[in-house]
Amino acid sequence: MSHVVGFGAKRRPVGGQLGRATGGTCDPRAIGRGSQRAPVSLPHPLVDDDPPWYLRCLKGLVSGGLAMGDIRPVGGVSVEPLREHVRGQVLAVDDKGYDEARAVHNGMFDKRPLAVLRAEQVADVIAGVNFARDNGLDLSVRDGGHSAPGFGTNDGGLVIDMSPMRTVRVDPGNKTARADAGATWGDFNHATHAFGLATTGGIISTTGITGLTLGGGIGYLARAFGLSVDNLISADVVTADGKFVTASADENEDLFWGLRGGGGNFGVVTSLEYRLHEVGQVFAGPIFYNLEDADSLLRMFDEFIRNAPEQFGGFPAFQIAPPLPFIPENRHGDTLALAVVHWAGPLEQAQKVLQPFWDVAPIVANGTGPLPYPALNAAFDVLYPKGIRAYWKGAFVKELPGEAIAAHVEHGSRVPEVSATCHLYPINGACHRVGPTDTAFAYREATYGMVFLASWTDPAKDAERIQWVRDYYQALAPYSEPGGYINFMQDDDYGKIRDNYRQNYDRLVQVKRAYDPSNLFHINQNITP
Numbered sequence: 337m338s339h340v341v342g343f344g345a346k347r348r349p350v351g352g353q354l355g356r357a358t359g360g361t362c363d364p365r366a367i368g369r370g371s372q373r374a375p376v377s378l379p380h381p382l383v384d385d386d387p388p389w390y391l392r393c394l395k396g397l398v399s400g401g402l403a404m405g406d407i408r409p410v411g412g413v414s415v416e417p418l419r420e421h422v423r424g425q426v427l428a429v430d431d432k433g434y435d436e437a438r439a440v441h442n443g444m445f446d447k448r449p450l451a452v453l454r455a456e457q458v459a460d461v462i463a464g465v466n467f468a469r470d471n472g473l474d475l476s477v478r479d480g481g482h483s484a485p486g487f488g489t490n491d492g493g494l495v496i497d498m499s500p501m502r503t504v505r506v507d508p509g510n511k512t513a514r515a516d517a518g519a520t521w522g523d524f525n526h527a528t529h530a531f532g533l534a535t536t537g538g539i540i541s542t543t544g545i546t547g548l549t550l551g552g553g554i555g556y557l558a559r560a561f562g563l564s565v566d567n568l569i570s571a572d573v574v575t576a577d578g579k580f581v582t583a584s585a586d587e588n589e590d591l592f593w594g595l596r597g598g599g600g601n602f603g604v605v606t607s608l609e610y611r612l613h614e615v616g617q618v619f620a621g622p623i624f625y626n627l628e629d630a631d632s633l634l635r636m637f638d639e640f641i642r643n644a645p646e647q648f649g650g651f652p653a654f655q656i657a658p659p660l661p662f663i664p665e666n667r668h669g670d671t672l673a674l675a676v677v678h679w680a681g682p683l684e685q686a687q688k689v690l691q692p693f694w695d696v697a698p699i700v701a702n703g704t705g706p707l708p709y710p711a712l713n714a715a716f717d718v719l720y721p722k723g724i725r726a727y728w729k730g731a732f733v734k735e736l737p738g739e740a741i742a743a744h745v746e747h748g749s750r751v752p753e754v755s756a757t758c759h760l761y762p763i764n765g766a767c768h769r770v771g772p773t774d775t776a777f778a779y780r781e782a783t784y785g786m787v788f789l790a791s792w793t794d795p796a797k798d799a800e801r802i803q804w805v806r807d808y809y810q811a812l813a814p815y816s817e818p819g820g821y822i823n824f825m826q827d828d829d830y831g832k833i834r835d836n837y838r839q840n841y842d843r844l845v846q847v848k849r850a851y852d853p854s855n856l857f858h859i860n861q862n863i864t865p
């Protein structure tokens with residue numbers, strides 16, 4: 337039985353969680369809609385409901401729509417009004433598919449939201465934002481679900497899952513693409529590769545385009561074309577008041593500036609428009625070296641990357657050799673030094689450009705060759721399946737002095753799992769041609785964005801794996817910039833927020849105040865208004 341417990345919004349999250357349809361509905365299509373919820377029996381209009389359901393429908397007709405949050409079971413929030421306003425599924429606790437819908441990539445987070453709204457249209461997003469705001473619910477916004485601190489879910493609140501919205505429309509004449517916010521880089525690259533085009537995205541194909549782009553966007557093409565944000569032309573956004581706006585260089589410029597590095601702080605992005613570049617076949621892949629040559633590899637790489645042609649976009653790393661056919665069987669399981677190389681220039685130049693990698697030390701295994709860019713983007717997906725436990729930290733560095741290289745060798749040599757690593761992504765080249773205050777991404781003069789990453793499956797190893805990451809990160813701290821890349825930061829890194837946004841923090845606060853003054857969007861690397 338439903339009860340009216342008052343009109344108007346509560347600000348903070350409610351304690352209890354019901355999430356079950358208890359009231360009547362004024363939308364006949366909503367009754368028994370698919371498998372998303374248990375069958376709803378209509379209450380007797382004169383006995384069960386207060387006020388009766390038909391009066392609520394009438395009120396909805398008169399006011400132009402049922403007010404979100406008007407109907408709330410005692411002690412919790414009913415998701416029924418939300419269901420009546422959306423085309424996408426609303427999965428609450430007893431619904432089939434709820435457990436799958438609430439899961440994010442990082443298996444460390446096992447949270448139970450009141451409901452997951454699988455948005456199918458911008459209208460669903462508007463309804464979800466209004467519902468969360470008016471009911472004082474915590475709100476998570478999710479695209480690929482890759483957030484290391486599990487921002488894509490929460491306890492007792494609403495999750496807006498954008499993944500059903502993933503169409504990518506390419507304009508080959510203008511070399512642009514407009515993508516729905518739920519697309520992954522796999523979706524995006526598939527669409528653009530058909531035209532021999534690409535833009536800077538991440539190194540794993542299952543990562544969402546939106547979460548990655550809003551933090552900055554580091555990948556193989558960054559030295560050639562800049563970060564993902566440097567290729568963003570415009571974004572459509574639903575803001576905290578439920579309004580739909582477009583942000584670009586000509587419209588809502590302050591929002592456009594904040595979106596390019598400020599994360600999910602300002603609203604729900606529903607689509608993004610990117611500039612594309614001619615990238616089809618690339619020459620790329622992993623080259624493994626003995627661990628004792630890690631020092632030489634890092635020294636060579638640091639010298640090489642200062643002046644390397646910008647079409648080069650690989651990175652050095654530490655890696656336990658997986659059982660891949662091109663790696664000698666007797667080396668499977670050995671900890672090795674790794675260079676992942678990527679050349680997006682003319683293929684016939686690849687061998688010459690990569691000469692330092694052939695010369696630096698004896699090669700244990702060479703997995704390089706020509707391949708389509710989307711294939712490279714998916715090459716390492718298998719190491720990071722959904723549900724794997726993960727803990728990471730990130731840091732920026734301008735230089736790699738001998739002491740820093742020694743710290744890398746010491747901690748990288750102890751890499752504990754095949755899916756644990758440290759990558760040093762170069763972000764000079766085109767990334768340096770954008771000024772440190774031109775976008776919200778703060779660390780324009782850094783040479784590398786480093787990630788210290790452990791992924792594992794056995795919960796008994798949580799403490800050990802986390803400690804390896806922390807020790808490695810601490811060892812490099814003396815050589816690192818004060819803040820890190822917001823997309824690589826953990827849930828215990830909130831104290832670094834100001835440092836992460838650095839000189840751009842105060843302006844980000846101004847943008848936050850303009851678009852989300854009550855901090856509805858707070859489950860992120862949060863800028864408090």
Ligand SMILES: Cc1cc2nc3c(=O)[nH]c(=O)nc-3n(C[C@H](O)[C@H](O)[C@H](O)COP(=O)(O)OP(=O)(O)OC[C@H]3O[C@@H](n4cnc5c(N)ncnc54)[C@H](O)[C@@H]3O)c2cc1C
Nearest residue numbers: 478479480481482483487538539544547548554600605823
């Ligand atoms: C295996 C793996 C590989 C990675 N590789 C790279 C890499 O190569 N380069 C790189 O730069 N980063 C990389 N990352 C980090 C990645 O950029 C961040 O984890 C990013 O937040 C993931 O985006 P997502 O959409 O998949 O995640 P989600 O968890 O869905 O989203 C993360 C956050 O982004 C915001 N967000 C997402 N969608 C929206 C939206 N529609 N509107 C508003 N806000 C939204 C929200 O605040 C959300 O909490 C990697 C992460 C993983 C797990």
